[in-house]
Amino acid sequence: MTMEQGRIVEQDRPGPGAANPPDLGGSKWVLCSPHREPAFLASCSAAPRPRRGPGRGFSSRQMERELLASLLKEHSRAGGIQELALSRNPLGKPYLWLEGLPGPPISFSRSAGRLWAALGTPRSWLGLDAASPEEFAGSYPFKRVFQETEWQAATSLTRGDREEAGALLWSVKEAVVKARGCGYHFFGPRRIHLEFAGLGEHGPCWRGHLETPVPDLVDPGSQGIIPAASVRLHEVWLSVAWMTVAPGEALAPVG
Structure with a gap:
């Protein structure tokens, strides 16, 4: 497979800074934070998950x-590790285990018939989300979901395309949480504030801030800017968020 660095090389239809790297036939990329911390990404085609039945979730976990x-x-x-296991805490946050020990941070997302996975570094917790513009067609309540300043930034980046702007903002907000x-x-989502932080090597960069402190039952971490x-990529907006882990804080679930 070919590695593509996610760098902007040509202008895509949605607008400046909303560019697609060329699809060279591969399914792996690297997306870096504004502070140059990498998230390694991979994707594959994925059938819709069945809502019920004994087989629900098995193929997803295997993928x-x-x-x-x-x-x-x-x-x-x-x-080269042989034993790879996944677990999730009660809130659904995934954890990777390698030979029974905590592994690097991970995150998953599904959209437009694809499953996406992200692998991070031990410096930060990771959030990944993919959102398709098709999910925001019709009478979607944009003004009830997005703040005015972030909406203006997103519609500017997407040349006024409301569906593209909605998918972009939603992917960032969900990546942050x-x-x-x-x-x-x-x-x-409206209580997650986004500030456009300029165009990076890959596309738009953001600063996310949670309006309300997170309850104590969530793993400890930064309450500030994320x-x-x-x-x-692949007909979706893909966003990754990084939350720096303080020294001594574990990436594995507590308790």
Whole structure:
């Protein structure tokens, strides 16, 4: 497979800074934070998850493991490890275990018929989200979901395309709450404030801030700014957020 660095090389239809790297036939990329911290990404085609039935989730878990194994092989000294396991805490945050020990931070997302996986470094918790513009067509309540300043920034980046702007902002907001480890369990997307931080090597960069402190039952971590970066790939907006882990804080679930 070919590695593509996610760098802007040509202008895409949605607008300046919303560029697609050329698809060279591969399914792996690197997306870096505004502070140059990498997230290694992989994706594969994925059928919709069945809502019920004994087989629900099995193929998804297998695909998640296979994507992570491929990323570890290329980007980690743990690539030769045989035992790879996944777990999730009560809020759904995923954890990677290698030979029974905590592994690097991970995150997953599904959109537009693809499963995405992200592998980070021990410096930060990671949040990944992919969102398709098709999810925001019709009478979507944009003004009830997004703040005015962030909406103006997103529509400027996407040349006024509301569906593109909605997908972009949603992917960033969900990446931020995934990095924080709580998802949307305690508050809605409008209470996550985004500030456009300029165009990076890959596309738009952002600063995310949670309006409300996260309850104590969530793993400890920064309550401040969470940086994020976005890129448009495979018909979706893909965003990654990084929350720096304080010295001494574990990446593995507590308790």
